[in-house]
Structure formats: C-alpha cells, structure tokens
Amino acid sequence: MQLPKFTIFICALMVCAALPVRAVDNSAQSAARAALLKAMAEQDAQQAAAAAELQAQKDAAKKLADQKEAEAKAKAKADKEAAVKAQAKAQQTADAKAAAEAKAKRDAETKVSLKADKAVADKTPDVIPAVDNPAQAIARAALLKAMFEQDAQLAAAKKLADQKEAVAKAQAKAKAEADQQAALAQKKAQQEADAKAAAELQSQKDAAKKLAEQKAAEAKAKAKAEKAALAAKAEADRQAALVQQKAKQEADAKAAAELQSQKDAAKKLAEQKAAEAKAKAKAEKAALAAKAEADRQAALAQKKAAKEAAEKAAAQKRADEAVAAAKAKAKAEAERKSLQANYAGKDLGMKPITAPALPIPDSKEERLAALLQKYKADKITPEQYHQQRAAILAAP
Numbered sequence: 262m263q264l265p266k267f268t269i270f271i272c273a274l275m276v277c278a279a280l281p282v283r284a285v286d287n288s289a290q291s292a293a294r295a296a297l298l299k300a301m302a303e304q305d306a307q308q309a310a311a312a313a314e315l316q317a318q319k320d321a322a323k324k325l326a327d328q329k330e331a332e333a334k335a336k337a338k339a340d341k342e343a344a345v346k347a348q349a350k351a352q353q354t355a356d357a358k359a360a361a362e363a364k365a366k367r368d369a370e371t372k373v374s375l376k377a378d379k380a381v382a383d384k385t386p387d388v389i390p391a392v393d394n395p396a397q398a399i400a401r402a403a404l405l406k407a408m409f410e411q412d413a414q415l416a417a418a419k420k421l422a423d424q425k426e427a428v429a430k431a432q433a434k435a436k437a438e439a440d441q442q443a444a445l446a447q448k449k450a451q452q453e454a455d456a457k458a459a460a461e462l463q464s465q466k467d468a469a470k471k472l473a474e475q476k477a478a479e480a481k482a483k484a485k486a487e488k489a490a491l492a493a494k495a496e497a498d499r500q501a502a503l504v505q506q507k508a509k510q511e512a513d514a515k516a517a518a519e520l521q522s523q524k525d526a527a528k529k530l531a532e533q534k535a536a537e538a539k540a541k542a543k544a545e546k547a548a549l550a551a552k553a554e555a556d557r558q559a560a561l562a563q564k565k566a567a568k569e570a571a572e573k574a575a576a577q578k579r580a581d582e583a584v585a586a587a588k589a590k591a592k593a594e595a596e597r598k599s600l601q602a603n604y605a606g607k608d609l610g611m612k613p614i615t616a617p618a619l620p621i622p623d624s625k626e627e628r629l630a631a632l633l634q635k636y637k638a639d640k641i642t643p644e645q646y647h648q649q650r651a652a653i654l655a656a657p
Contacts, residue, residue, distance in 0.1 A: 290501070293494050297487070304483055311476045318469045322462055329458050336451065340444070347440065354429050361422040368415040375408060546636075549643060553633045556650070560626050628653050 286294065393401055629650065636646040 287501070290494070290498065293490075293497075297490060297494065300483075300487060300490075304480065304487075307476075308480065311473070315469055315473060318465060322465050325458065325462065329455070333451070336447070340447075343440075347436070351433065354433065358426055358429065361425070365415075365419050365422055368418065372412060372415060545643060549636065549646065550633075553629075553636070553650075557626070557629060557633070560629060564624075564626055625653055625656070 632641075632646065632649055632653065635641050636643075641649070
C-alpha cells in the first residue's frame with residue numbers, strides 16, 4: 262500500500278508545527294546581555310579588590326600593634342635592667358658609705374680614748390712625771406706629733422668622707438630626680454605614643470569602616486541599578502516573548518487554517534476521487550454484466566446450435582448405442598447372472614455390491630451463470646472473473 266505525497270506533506274507540516282522554537286535575542290538584547298555580564302564581572306573584581314585592601318589594612322594595623330607591643334616589651338626590659346643596675350650602684354654606694362662610717366667611728370673612738378687618757382693625765386697633778394731622758398723625750402715628741410697628725414688626718418678624712426657622702430647624696434638625689442623625670446618623660450612619651458598609635462589605629466579603623474560603608478553603598482547602588490537593569494531586561498524579554506508568542510500563535514493559527522483548508526481540499530479531492538472510482542467501478546461492473554449477458558446469449562445460441570447438432574448426432578448415437586446397449590445388456594446380464602451365481606461371500610449370505618453413479622460435470626452455461634452471480638455479489642475481482650470465464654470457455 263502506497264501513501265499519496267500530499268498526505269505525507271500534511272503529516273510533516275503537522276510535526277514541524279508541534280516542535281518547540283527557542284527565542285533568539287535581537288541585537289539590543291544581545292548588547293544588554295553582554296553589558297550585564299561585563300558589569301557583573303567588574304563588580305566581582307571590585308569586591309575582590311576591596312576585600313584585599315581591607316585585609317591589607319587589617320594586616321598593617323596588626324603589624325603596627327605587634328610592633329608597639331614589642332617596643333613596649335623592650336622598653337620595659339631596658340627599664341628593668343636599668344633599675345637593677347641603679348639598685349646595684351646604690352648598694353655599692355651604701356656599702357662604701359657604711360665602710361667609711363665604720364672607719365670614721367673607729368677613728369673617733371681612738372681619738373676619744375686618746376683624749377680621755379690625756380685628760381686623765383692632766384687631772385693628776387699629784388703625780389710627778391719622771392723626767393724623760395733625751396731618747397724618751399724624742400719618742401714622746403714623735404708620739405705627740407704622730408697623734409696630732411693622726412687627729413688632723415682623721416679630721417681631714419672625716420671632712421672628705423662627709424664631702425663624699427654629701428656629693429654621693431647629691432648625685433643620688435640628682436640621679437633619682439633625673440631617673441624620675443626620665444621615667445615620667447618616658448611614661449608620658451609612651452602614653453603619647455600609645456595614644457597616637459590608638460588614634461592612628463582608630464583612624465585606620467574609621468577609614469576602613471568608612472571605605473567599607475562607601476563600597477557597600479556603591480555595591481548596593483550598583484546592585485540596585487543592575488537589578489533595575491535586569492528587571493527592565495526581563496520586562497523587555499517578556500514583551501518580546503509576548504510579541505513572539507503572539508506572532509507564533511498567529512502563525513500557528515494561520516498554519517492551522519491552511520492545514521484545515523488543505524485537509525478540506527484533500528477530503529474533497531478524496532471524496533471526488535472516491536465518487537469517480539465508484540462511478541468507474543459501477544460502469545465497469547455494468548459493462549461486465551452486459552458483456553456477461555452477451556456471452557450468455559452467445560453461449561445459449563451456441564448451445565442451441567450445438568444441441569441441435571448433438572440431438573442429431575445423439576439420434577444416430579442412440580441408435581448405435583441401442584444396438585451396443587442391447588449387446589452390452591445381454592453381455593452384462595450374462596455376467597450378472599454369472600456373478601450372482603458365483604460372487605464372493607455368497608456362501609456367507611452376503612448381497613452383491615452395486616456400483617455408484619458416475620459424476621457428471623455441469624454444463625458451460627450453468628458454470629458461466631454461477632461465475633456471473635459471484636461477480637455480481639462482489640465475491641471475485643474483475644480480473645478473476647475474466648480469467649475464470651476464459652478457462653470455462655476454453656474447456657471442452
């Protein structure tokens with residue numbers, strides 16, 4: 262079975278109409294899409310740069326704080342070492358002072374003892390000292406001279422010790438005041454440095470916060486603008502999609518109308534062809550019926566002529582057959598009597614078997630009439646009718 266080309270074309274058209282069509286961006290939409298992608302990439306780059314800058318500021322602030330802490334630790338260590346050194350020096354000074362005081366005390370005790378001995382000697386007038394010889398006088402004079410020199414040395418040593426002590430006290434006092442002033446100045450400088458570092462750190466934090474807020478505001482404004490652009494683009498895409506959908510619906514409606522028109526035309530053409538085929542088949546059937554009737558009439562005429570000839574020949578044949586039949590009948594009767602007398606099973610009481618009648622074929626007229634009835638009942642095709650009719654006519 263072959264389908265018409267028109268039917269295949271209609272099916273292909275219906276399948277193509279059912280396929281989805283993807284919307285293609287126009288030039289403005291393509292440019293807007295590219296600009297949006299570029300803006301998103303720039304925003305990502307700016308956010309990454311801002312994050313890197315903020316991290317660098319945080320690292321710098323941390324480094325500065327670590328440096329300040331290290332300086333403070335080093336300064337505290339140096340102050341501690343200086344205090345230890347000053348304490349050791351003060352201890353040495355105190356030890357030297359204590360030694361000088363002990364020496365002065367011993368010298369004073371010796372001097373007091375000598376003065377007491379002298380006073381005792383002066384207060385004993387009843388005692389008449391012995392007259393010294395020259396050696397004793399010289400020794401006594403040397404002893405007195407040594408005692409006077411020793412008193413003078415003790416006085417000078419005490420005066421020198423007092424001067425040294427006063428100088429040491431003044432130096433210690435001045436050093437203590439200087440150390441106190443230096444410590445105060447250092448503390449003040451440290452406080453000022455710490456306040457300055459704190460102010461700088463706070464300024465950096467404020468600047469970083471302000472920069473972050475500014476960047477956040479810029480990012481928010483940019484995101485808002487991009488959102489508005491996306492909304493505008495989405496609206497434009499929606500409008501374009503609506504226009505495209507409307508155009509597609511119109512095209513689909515037009516295609517459906519054309520398809521329906523083509524279907525109607527195809528249906529009308531098919532009905533027309535069916536009517537033509539039916540009329541043609543009816544005409545062919547009528548022609549075949551007429552031809553069959555003519556053939557039947559010809560066959561009847563032929564049969565009549567043949568019948569007359571056959572009757573004539575049959576009369577002669579009957580005469581011949583009558584003679585032959587009489588002979589055959591006599592012969593058959595003789596054989597029958599012989600068989601009845603001597604057939605198999607006679608001794609058993611069985612009857613003889615009679616031969617059935619021979620089948621006689623129908624005549625050509627009857628076979629042609631039966632073939633015509635089959636064709637009129639649409640049981641066979643025209644080709645089959647003509648083939649079988651030619652076979653019947655060609656039979657003896």
